[in-house]
Amino acid sequence: MAGHSKFKNIMYRKGAQDAKRSKMFSKFSREITVAAKMGGEDMDSNPRLRLAVATARAQSMPKDNIQRAIAKASGGDAETYDEMRYEGYGPGGIGVIVEALTDNRNRTASDVRTIFNKAGGNLGESGSVGFMFDRVGEIVFAGDVTDADSMFEAALEAGADEVESDDDGHTIYTDASDLHSVVSALTSELGKDPESAKLIFKPKEPMVLDQEAAEKLIRLIDALEDNDDVQVVFGNYDIPEDVMEALAQ
Structure with missing residues (x-):
């Protein structure tokens, strides 16, 4: 467990408790709403929203919750965060x-x-x-998406800087400015959304x-x-x- 919190590490520590899952969905909703409010509700033209929704979907957040979070951005009673x-x-x-x-x-x-x-x-x-940290992009795919060698080749072809694979899955690191383009390329190549894709502080x-x-x-x-x-x-x-x-x- 290194450097920054990931969902799988949180679950490893605490177990899959319903209360924790509910709190996680609440945080996803807030990020989705903020992303939609800042860049619009069209995911094709709003990379931050696209990544937020992909991360929420990968953690089994219900579709209705995601749609409500997006709609909330344009509502008259939408909070300002x-x-x-x-x-x-x-x-x-x-x-x-x-x-x-x-x-x-x-x-x-x-x-x-x-x-x-x-x-x-x-x-x-x-x-x-x-x-003490570098600001980089981090993309996480489940281990069953592809094998380590294929992921390494696909990630480097997409413009990633580093790839780490283990039994839990694949973690790809990118320059902060390349995160969205690498996610798009890998999603197209692998035919599956990542479990998460975000900017992080890497120690x-x-x-x-x-x-x-x-x-x-x-x-x-x-x-x-x-x-x-x-x-x-x-x-x-x-x-x-x-x-x-x-x-x-």
Whole structure:
């Protein structure tokens, strides 16, 4: 479990609980609404919306929920969300970046600061940990889409920079500006939407954590992800598989 939160890692930690799934769908809905409001409801001309919908579909979000989220963007009662980014240090000095969509900046900032403090970390200024990460595109496909060699060839042909394949699936990294074009090319080539496709903060030099440090950090990440306004959390950490297995017991 390295660097940033993915849905499969969250599920590995917590199990497929209905409450968590409902919260996940709520976050997807907010991102879809914001994307539609900013770039229009036509997915062909709105790459952000297209990626948000593809990610939601890959996680089995009901079609009606997706359509309501899109329609909400043009409704008279549609909320206005601000995109916020918070940076700080978690337990053990781990750099943490939090991305949020909020209709109340003061509330969200206060909530995030409180979560950091309770977990033994501290919220910093903008840019305080950003230098520890690269901004890149990340595309995730399930393992049954194709084999590792074929994915490697297809991804590089599409313009990707890096491909990682394991038993869980394939993760493709791109330059931030190439994310949408690579997703389109791979989707066309493979005939299937990715499980997720988004811009992420990839740690430059992840810190390997032991079980005690990992437990403290995961407590912070869990608390942040449980906040309704928080969309995604990134950190410059690497938790070995044996440690993750021990924590999951």
